[in-house]
Amino acid sequence: PAVTAPQPSPAAAPIEPGLMVLHGNRLEDLRDLLTAWLARAPLKPLENELMLVQSNGIAQWLKLALARAPAAGGMGISAAVDMQLPGRFLWQAYRAVLGPDAVPTASPCDKSRLTWRLMRLLPAHLHDDGFAPLRHFLGDDAQTTPTKLFQLAGQIADLFDQYQVYRADWLDDWEHGRDVLCDELRGSSSHLPTDQCWQPRLWRALLDDVGADARQTHRASVHRAFLELAASL
Secondary structure, eight states, X not given: OOOOOOOOOTTTSOOOSOOOOOOOSOHHHHHHHHHHHHHHSOOOTTOOEEEEOSSHHHHHHHHHHHHSOGGGTSOSOOOSEEEXXXXXXXXXXXHHHHOTTTSOSSOTTOHHHHXXXXXXXHHHHTTSTTOHHHHHHHOSOGGGOHHXXXXXXXXXXXXXXXXXXXXXXXXXXXXXXXXXXEETTTTEEEEOOGGGXXXXXXXXXXXXXXXXXXXXXXXXXXXXXXXXXXXXX
């Protein structure tokens, strides 16, 4: 016969620091598990639950889910919950480890700031060598197509924002004049395709525009300094 072990009470089995990874292909199942965990291990009064979500839409959905009645799988109330996007959380971690003097409150290379910076810089570089794909998208005169210029700046800002998270090695090479795509896993590198040569040139133009004092405060550079210091703590 099957034997069911008695479940220890939360008081008898305090939560130990650690990492628990739970996978599921139904968001509702993960929500129900989360609310059950929160009910089993509540924080102390005046403490906030910190939750990282992948989008603002998921944050709103989760707040509403937590506020549902317990009979419907919720907590009955959604309060004292600090929901953050991973980028914001990481930036706070950088400042906590490296210090507020070394890391500004916000990066000058954040996506929202990059969009407007690019919108100002792009027209001055469209006729440079290698920028033909961008000229073709915008047409003959970027000044007469502000909507398309804004759309293009937003797309490139999103691209550079992802590079800062996932391809910091590329940005480091580009900053130092090495217009290649390195592959650290294979220990090799390849030249950029001709129609993509504008990317490293535009990245260097952005760093020059940011200025010498702030050029090392983009996410890729700060992340590298964070890892180096964290390893020695």
